[in-house]
Amino acid sequence: MARKNSTHEMTRSGYERLSEELTTLRTQGRQEVARKLEEARAFGDLSEIAEYAAAKEEQAKLEDRIADLENTLSKVTVVDEAKLDTNKVGVGLRITLEDMDNDGKIHTYDLVGSEELSGAAFSEGGIQRISQKSPVGQAITGHLVGDEVIVKIPRGTRKLKIVAIEK
Numbered sequence: 001m002a003r004k005n006s007t008h009e010m011t012r013s014g015y016e017r018l019s020e021e022l023t024t025l026r027t028q029g030r031q032e033v034a035r036k037l038e039e040a041r042a043f044g045d046l047s048e049i050a051e052y053a054a055a056k057e058e059q060a061k062l063e064d065r066i067a068d069l070e071n072t073l074s075k076v077t078v079v080d081e082a083k084l085d086t087n088k089v090g091v092g093l094r095i096t097l098e099d100m101d102n103d104g105k106i107h108t109y110d111l112v113g114s115e116e117l118s119g120a121a122f123s124e125g126g127i128q129r130i131s132q133k134s135p136v137g138q139a140i141t142g143h144l145v146g147d148e149v150i151v152k153i154p155r156g157t158r159k160l161k162i163v164a165i166e167k
Contacts, residue, residue: 037052095164096164
């Protein structure tokens, strides 16, 4: 849920996806690693068993991911979709852009919190998701329909026009 003094915005679906991952890792993930460790112990001298070392490494990665998810989820504000302002670009909105440098090609993105993209698909329902901290996300956040923005990308710059902002 949303917390006061949060540092990151996230959509409800992103929050739920990360919460489900955390629950799965805490239960099924830990059970699976415990099973692998128990299997490896059955082979005898643990210092010489590659399976045990691999299971311990897997356990460390699992616990790191759990800690990362707990930290992330403790610092987010879930955007209230009912209160989203479609007058300006922000997290949780669908943005349609015209690429002024590419024959007016149209691109549509869902702008999401950066934490939502880790370990998750970069598209949902056929619409590409971009992070508010990506070069495009940073450039368009806070702008209005009709605004033109210059975006610095790895291959140079792009001039984009905000065509539509929707929920």
